[in-house]
Amino acid sequence: MGPAGSRRGGPLLNGEEIPMFELSRRKLLQATGGVGIAAALASLPVATVPAHAAGRDTILANFTEIFAGTAEVNAHPSVLSKVDAIQRDSANLFRRLRPPADWDRFDGVIDDIRLGVEHWPTAASASNSLANTYSALTRIVLATVTPGAASYGDTAIQDAVIAALRWLLANHYDLEGNIYEGTGDVYGDWFNWEIGVPTHLTKALVFMRDRIPTVDPSLIGDYVRVIDSHQDFEPRFHTGANRGDMTINHFVLGALIGDDARIAEGIQWHLTVADYIDPVNPVDGITNGFYEDGSFIHHDSVAYTGSYGKNLLVRVIEATKILDGSGYVADGQLAGVVLSWLVDSFAPVMYEGWMLEVVKGRISARLDVDYVDTVIVAEAFSDMSRYARGDEQQKVRSFVKYLGTATEAVIDTNDFASPGSSVLYHGILGDADVVATNPYMPTGHRSFNTMERNIHVRDGWAFSLARSSERISKYETMSGANPRPWLQGEGGYFIHLAGQKQNETYSGEHIHTVDWRKWAGATAPDEERLTIEELYGQRWYDNPELGFTSSSPLQNQYFYYPLGLNEHSGGAAIDGYGTAGMVLSSDVTWRDVQAGLLPDDVVAYQNPDGNKSWFMLDDQVVVLAAGLRDPQGRPLTTTIDSRTSEVGSNPVFEWGTRSGEASSGETARTDLAWVRWSDPSIGAAVGYVLLSDPGLEVGLKSANVTGVVGNPRVTQTVSSIYYSHPGTQETALAYALVPNASVAALKDHTRRNIEVLDNDTVVQALKDHDAGVRMANFFAAGSSAFLESDGAAAVVLRSSSDGTSRLAVSEPTFKRGQLVLKLNRPLLTFNQSDAGVATEQGDTASVLRVDTLNVWGRIFEVEFIDPLGILESAEAVLEAAVASGAVSGSLSVRVMTSIAALGGHLRAGRRHQSRKFVEHFLEHLGRVNRNDHVDPGTRAELEQLMSDLDYSIS
Secondary structure: OOOOOOOOOOOEEOOEEOOOOOOOHHHHHHHHOHHHHHHHHHOOOOOOOOOOHHHHHHHHHHHHHHHHOOHHHHOOOOOHHHHHHHHHHHHHHHHHEOOHHHHHHHOOOEOOEOOOHHHOOOHHHHHHHHHHHHHHHHHHHHHHHOOOOOOOOOHHHHHHHHHHHHHHHHHOOOOOOEOOOOEOOOOOOHHHHHHHHHHHHHHHHHHOOOOHHHHOOOHHHHHHHHHHHHOOOOOOOOOHHHHHHHHHHHHHHHHHHOOHHHHHHHHHHHHHHHOOOOOOOOHHHOOOEEOOOOOEEEOOOEEOHHHHHHHHHHHHHHHHHHHOOOOOOOOOHHHHHHHHHHHHHHHHHEEOOEEOHHHOHHHHHOOOOOOHHHHHHHHHHHHHOOOOOHHHHHHHHHHHHHHHHOOOOOOOHHHOOOHHHHHHHHHHHOOOOOOOOOOOOOOEEEEEOOOOEEEEEEOOEEEEEEOOOOOOOOOOOEOOEOOOOOOOOOOEEEEEEOOOOHHHHOHHHHHHHOOHHHOOOOEEEOOOOOOHHHHHOOOOOOEHHHOEOOOOHHHHHHHHOOOEOOOOEEEEEEOOEEEEEEEEOOEHHHHHHHOOOOOOOOOOOOOOEEEEEEEEOOOOEEEEEEEEEOOOOOOEEEEEEEEEEOOOOOOEEEEEEOOOOEEEOOEEEOOEEEEEEEEOOOOEEEEEEEOOOOOOEEEEEEEEEEEEOOOOEEEEEEEEEEEEEOOOOOEEEEEEEEEOOOHHHHHOHHHHOEEEEEEOOOEEEEEEOOOOEEEEEEOOOEEEOOEEEOOOEEEEEEEOOOOEEEEEEEOOOOOOOEEEEEEOOOOOEEEEEOOOEEEEOOOOOEEEEEEOOOOOOOOEEEEEEOHHHHHHHHHHHHHHHHHHOOOOHHHHHHHHHHHHOOHHHHHOOOHHHHHHHHHHHHHHHHHHHOOOOOOHHHHHHHHHHHHHHHHHHO
16 A cells, blocks of 8 residues: 555445555645645636436436437437447457456467566557556447447346456556655556546446446445545546546546546536636636637647647546536536637638647657547537537537637547537537538637737638747657657747648648758757657656656756747737747756756757748738847758648749749749748649848758658658848848748739838837738837837738727747837827727827736737828828829729818817828829829819818918
């Protein structure tokens, strides 16, 4: 047994107390809860605990129905093949169940799955074999409780499984092991002992709850004791999805043994994962979970909506279904949480049903993921449609149909965990009144500043950006997965095109074949880097004496997902336009190796320096970079894009120079003005406009590349567009990414009216004249045109022709208590502003003081009227008209509308300030009026307008 500790009342089995056992130190902490947990649980709303069997029976019946269905559900045409699959799986595994006489000799109960570390090359594979054994037994018994399966109700099969469970308990899963206290014979992956095996066991014990008391009355109680001895609710691994798993097991087993207090305890713990994380005051220091801006973080610093976030979603929906009608939680309590996750967290990061790579951590490099994410999310929100109401229900159903029909994903509901979910899903697909669309983000922009990701969607394409800092990891690699990730979070991005097979555009094949030095969006030094396995001979750095083991905190900090050294990484967005800025840096491993804080055999790599900005617009993304240099003076490569194609697809480069020359094929030149990559075999194309001054070499290169990740081998055609520049001096770059662009559009790009205002290490700014959008990233105190900031800031300003302007601003270091933004514009009138923003109006300038203390990247918005902006907009129209020598009636209307918008300011007693603007404007009108090409009707309108204005001012 583990070390002695405090005792508490044992769990109940059919009303009888199970004999108590010794508790370890960690179980003592679990029992007392700690101040943080106790305070948190006290504040969570839970319905009155029903002290009777009805609520417990409902939990157990719901739990079984989730996995086994009902007679009515399983008779549905969409479920018949699922029932057949459950039966075939059970029968195949039952044939592999060895006779009891062989168990001791073979050291296992299932053919080909031997147990114990002596039979396996690693402890991790040995613990996996234990979990696989319990999984097999659970799948065998599932058919016996699945209505419609041939084995339904077969107690002989259940008896054989019960005997195997008893043998496993006596020989391989017992009280002796304690992974935290270092006692007993626990080995391998902690997950198997504390979550994997208990999850399988919970199902098996519930499925056979009617048979076990007859065959082996003490089995349930014995297993509950052992499961409890291995589990620990203290926050280390047990946060987010992991805690979701453990807490469901905890309260479902409470229902099984008749312990209402345990049920309430498990539900309370489960609710801690359903609440938003407060990054300033996290409960018990837990930072894994969903945040108010829609971000999801796991491992404390990894953007992970597409893996652990998805898993937590499944667990909370599962809990919602298990507790439905039991009386243990209020109706809709958990369902409301899940709906907010759909709107804020999942819909924005799934493009045409594909879970975007920037929120999948190391999982993005797997070769077997395909559209599995889509299947899981489709099932989750099919279930969610039962709980949504009114318009929200229709939106959920539309999103589900979008996942199932508007994408390349082929959703096989046999892969759903629950037969009932399949019925709901097919009902949605067959409903002609449900429109297949993503109602939450058909187009637009989302700045997930907490997890430092940006998602930008327009008709025909989507752009996703990965940033990093001292808060969010530069990448994640673990257990050999994603072995060359070094620059993925250094402004790496993906350009998804509509109508393509997204799983063939990117996914694991892309990640394993693209050279890490030519990762799209990254600036890389010319050097070789070795993977963890190449450096240390295994998939982690092993130095137990100094605290480096396969899953230790030091391994996480320095090898699996290190943080950067930069504090600046943030962005702002308004009206679907977004900006992001980031300071490039090395990571903590490099810093601490240089400081002599890590063992001598630890190898670390240094990254280049520089500032980068991304401005996300209607038909393009403009990227600015300044101060790019290498501390070691190594030559640098900044990759504009790297795209992969199937071998044999023959992608094409077309390009043009600044002098007008045009050609195609691979090249390396210093005078390129634009480039177009296309893959005719799939109808895909992306254009690139080189906005930097000529002189830097741009290379275009395609090659078949084979990447090796154990087995299998994958080969792709990799096409890269990249700058080559020296690392010994600071370099500035500017280019535009134009998805789906034609050659004609690229040649004519200057007509798009994009103006780079600033591009240095203090401020990077851009104006889109056509959209009326101005964006700026301040890396220090500085100014850009009429915007002036007292320090780091991200700003987006959108102006309308009626004079209304909307401004969004955020503080990208997360450290400043106040951000002061000065707008050097006269006569601004503020209509509204978010809480936390104080405005100071003046005749020649106005000031915004934004309270940014502990807001964690929050974006603040302000709306105001800008009379000078009205005049500038109208003047631009008139200038174009004068230049072209033609003024149309529609132009006259636009001009008069703009002037009319000034009326409010004139009547507000500001005639003396406004007069100079109007006089200046009248001069332009006079020039147009004198133009011989103006038609008589338009001239008359303009003359009357000038007359009216002169009268109103005099």
